[in-house]
Amino acid sequence: MLRSVLLLFIVLFVSEGFLFAQKGTGKLYRIDRYESIYLPLGKISFADKLIEYKVGSPAPIQKYRDSVQCLHEPNYKNYQTPNFLSLGCGGSLTVEFTDNGFMNLPGDDLYIFEVGPSKEAAKVEISQNGIDWVYAGKIAGGKSSIDLSKEGIDGETVFYFLRITDLRDLCRSISAGADIDAIGAINSVIKLTINADVLFDVAKYDLKETAKKSLDSLTEIIKKVDKATILIEGHTDSDGSEITNMQLSENRCISVKERLMEIFGENALYDYEIKPYGESKPRIPNDSPQNKHQNRRVEITVLPPKDYYESISIKK
Ligand SMILES: [Ca+2]
Numbered sequence: 001m002l003r004s005v006l007l008l009f010i011v012l013f014v015s016e017g018f019l020f021a022q023k024g025t026g027k028l029y030r031i032d033r034y035e036s037i038y039l040p041l042g043k044i045s046f047a048d049k050l051i052e053y054k055v056g057s058p059a060p061i062q063k064y065r066d067s068v069q070c071l072h073e074p075n076y077k078n079y080q081t082p083n084f085l086s087l088g089c090g091g092s093l094t095v096e097f098t099d100n101g102f103m104n105l106p107g108d109d110l111y112i113f114e115v116g117p118s119k120e121a122a123k124v125e126i127s128q129n130g131i132d133w134v135y136a137g138k139i140a141g142g143k144s145s146i147d148l149s150k151e152g153i154d155g156e157t158v159f160y161f162l163r164i165t166d167l168r169d170l171c172r173s174i175s176a177g178a179d180i181d182a183i184g185a186i187n188s189v190i191k192l193t194i195n196a197d198v199l200f201d202v203a204k205y206d207l208k209e210t211a212k213k214s215l216d217s218l219t220e221i222i223k224k225v226d227k228a229t230i231l232i233e234g235h236t237d238s239d240g241s242e243i244t245n246m247q248l249s250e251n252r253c254i255s256v257k258e259r260l261m262e263i264f265g266e267n268a269l270y271d272y273e274i275k276p277y278g279e280s281k282p283r284i285p286n287d288s289p290q291n292k293h294q295n296r297r298v299e300i301t302v303l304p305p306k307d308y309y310e311s312i313s314i315k316k
């Protein structure tokens with residue numbers, strides 16, 4: 001009796017966890033018959049735009065060369081339905097994330113939805129700007145996730161571009177090369193940078209009346225994610241002392257945080273974190289008024305929620 005009650009309890013608990021995961025922004029995506037993967041920012045997480053498709057040689061048959069099939073959420077049905085893109089032997093694919101970026105945070109950071117009967121090896125590279133590329137790892141032998149910390153990628157840079165290059169594993173096939181259904185960022189983020197002059201008067205930390213409007217417009221973007229950690233980082237230029245600048249950027253972060261809390265209300269499922277940097281992290285040298293203007297800024301990053309990281313640390 002006790003055992004069956006306990007079992008019922010476990011079943012309810014598990015199914016409720018499952019339902020919880022299905023509502024809101026975070027979403028489970030099926031990988032195969034047995035496994036799924038959870039993406040905390042849901043459908044925002046996927047690559048949005050095709051930059052370049054260089055078909056390899058031998059090439060896949062024509063129907064597997066519809067390049068946009070690698071974008072947005074996965075929709076693989078079966079091998080006959082060309083809902084995916086085959087790279088061809090040695091071919092490559094470059095995509096851009098436009099409504100999100102991704103970065104190295106705890107756990108796996110990227111997931112490549114590779115489909116079809118054979119999983120071919122491919123190399124993954126990433127870029128902040130689409131010009132400078134860094135090696136991010138390999139997918140091979142059924143392993144489709146990438147943890148950027150394995151390649152020593154820092155935990156601060158937000159990346160927006162990804163390139164996959166087929167490693168010539170399986171060249172004689174009608175779908176030669178890796179077959180890509182979707183490219184998802186597990187550690188997906190939304191980063192917004194606001195010039196501090198828009199928000200504050202010189203050396204002040206109370207928000208200008210006009211600032212409230214610009215923050216309001218940003219909140220529409222943040223609201224696409226129903227549950228998140230909102231990181232607010234403040235930066236000044238090099239005028240004034242380091243101590244004053246640190247204090248100023250801290251007070252400015254607090255002002256922004258308070259305003260966001262006011263807009264979203266107390267029922268919102270957001271946690272806030274502030275990081276004042278003062279003048280310690282200029283974007284460019286503080287050697288002209290224009291450059292100083294660019295260095296004065298507030299950066300708001302929408303990160304996956306804390307309970308997601310708690311859940312992955314329990315699993316490990
Ligand atoms: Ca996206």
Ligand SMILES: [Ca+2]
Nearest residue numbers: 105106107148
């Ligand atoms: Ca990671």
